[in-house]
Amino acid sequence: METQTPFDLNRSLEQWRGQLAHSPAIKRDNLAELEVHLRDSIAGLQAKGLSEEEAFVIAAKRIGQPVQITAEFGKVNMAAVWLNRLQWIVVGGFSFSVATIVVSSARQLTVPINRLTGHAWLKGFYPAVWLVTLLVIGVWFAFARWLMSREFRRPRFLNSPIQLITGLAICCGLIRLWPLLVDFAIIKYFAQPGVYVGRTANLWMVFAQQMFFEVALPLCLLAAWKIRYGRQ
Amino acid sequence: MLSKELVAASSKPLILAVLADGESYGYELIQRVRELSGGEIEWTEGMLYPVLHRLEEDKLIESEWRDSDNGRKRKYYFLSKEGRKSLRREREQWMTVHQTLTKLWKLKPRSI
Numbered sequence: 001m002e003t004q005t006p007f008d009l010n011r012s013l014e015q016w017r018g019q020l021a022h023s024p025a026i027k028r029d030n031l032a033e034l035e036v037h038l039r040d041s042i043a044g045l046q047a048k049g050l051s052e053e054e055a056f057v058i059a060a061k062r063i064g065q066p067v068q069i070t071a072e073f074g075k076v077n078m079a080a081v082w083l084n085r086l087q088w089i090v091v092g093g094f095s096f097s098v099a100t101i102v103v104s105s106a107r108q109l110t111v112p113i114n115r116l117t118g119h120a121w122l123k124g125f126y127p128a129v130w131l132v133t134l135l136v137i138g139v140w141f142a143f144a145r146w147l148m149s150r151e152f153r154r155p156r157f158l159n160s161p162i163q164l165i166t167g168l169a170i171c172c173g174l175i176r177l178w179p180l181l182v183d184f185a186i187i188k189y190f191a192q193p194g195v196y197v198g199r200t201a202n203l204w205m206v207f208a209q210q211m212f213f214e215v216a217l218p219l220c221l222l223a224a225w226k227i228r229y230g231r232q
Numbered sequence: 233m234l235s236k237e238l239v240a241a242s243s244k245p246l247i248l249a250v251l252a253d254g255e256s257y258g259y260e261l262i263q264r265v266r267e268l269s270g271g272e273i274e275w276t277e278g279m280l281y282p283v284l285h286r287l288e289e290d291k292l293i294e295s296e297w298r299d300s301d302n303g304r305k306r307k308y309y310f311l312s313k314e315g316r317k318s319l320r321r322e323r324e325q326w327m328t329v330h331q332t333l334t335k336l337w338k339l340k341p342r343s344i
Contacts, residue, residue: 033258033281033307040259040304041277064278072282076289 007053013038019066024084025074038063086221234273243275243283245322248315251293255310257300258284284309292318 017035020026026034041059046052063069074081234242250256250264258280265273287293292315300306311319 029307030281030285032305034278036257036304036306037259037277037281044259044263062277064276068276069278072279076282076285 007051007056009042009052009056012056016060020069023066023070023073025070025077025081027077027080030073030077034063034069239273239275242273243280244287245319245326246273247280247283247287248292248311248319248322251309251311252316252319255308257306257308261309287315291315 013035016038017031020031020034038059041062042052042055045055045058050058246265247261250261256264258277262275262277262280265275284293284295288295288309291312293309294312295307295309297305297307
């Protein structure tokens with residue numbers, strides 16, 4: 001005879017919740033409401049003589065498939081769904097800029113190394129640059145995979161796209177700012193007056209562009225989506 | 233059994249009409265509609281909530297989390313002033329359809 005594991009209602013409820021909590025279309029309040037419904041439904045079916053397990057299976061079926069439910073909630077919570085998508089776009093853009101900075105620093109590293117060793121064999125250092133690029137992309141994918149895995153419950157701040165995007169925008173700004181600060185420091189303490197002025201002006205232009213695409217644009221899109229779909 | 237389209241179209245007046253009788257929560261609302269329709273109107277239960285939330289956004293109903301008799305917290309919905317007006321309009325429209333069909337089918341009972 002097969003050994004049957006006894007049915008654990010709390011574990012089943014936990015699993016059921018997990019399937020829905022994963023979706024940005026379902027807010028905490030929505031999930032709480034659905035769970036109360038499921039519990040009511042289970043109690044009602046048990047009162048009719050069904051076992052706890054049977055009641056759970058039927059009640060869950062009556063509530064509907066998680067895919068169906070999330071799709072329907074998504075229509076009402078459109079803003080949340082799009083904010084979530086935008087959040088991942090911004091996270092992607094942010095990671096890309098981090099990767100760019102890491103790669104360019106790796107390239108810059110070859111200069112002192114060549115100078116120290118007296119060899120030009122590290123000239124360009126391209127294999128390493130590409131290795132770093134691949135590594136960064138790999139780490140990013142692993143991170144994203146982990147973040148999106150079903151079992152993992154996202155920390156609160158990841159459920160608030162506004163906080164996250166603002167945070168990322170500030171991080172992006174700071175990361176983009178440091179080459180400018182280094183440049184400033186060089187002008188102020190090491191270089192002859194006037195030598196770097198042209199380059200700095202150019203860097204500020206690049207910085208302004210970066211801020212527009214990485215900070216201002218996502219925040220404007222965010223505001224636009226909120227105005228368009230925040231109410232409806 | 234009602235068709236999918238008719239279930240979708242009738243959910244708004246049904247919800248408003250049940251709530252006109254007094255406040256209620258999702259599970260009770262579904263039970264009531266099932267009972268009154270003799271089991272003919274079957275909603276996929278989870279689908280009720282997005283409809284309720286849309287009605288709430290349209291200010292036709294209001295909601296509040298409250299402790300129930302058995303200690304379980306439930307979200308209760310009740311009709312707003314605007315909801316009552318909307319229900320009246322819905323009622324007129326559904327009655328128009330109903331009366332028209334009744335007349336038509338009474339005129340030609342054999343052709344159904």
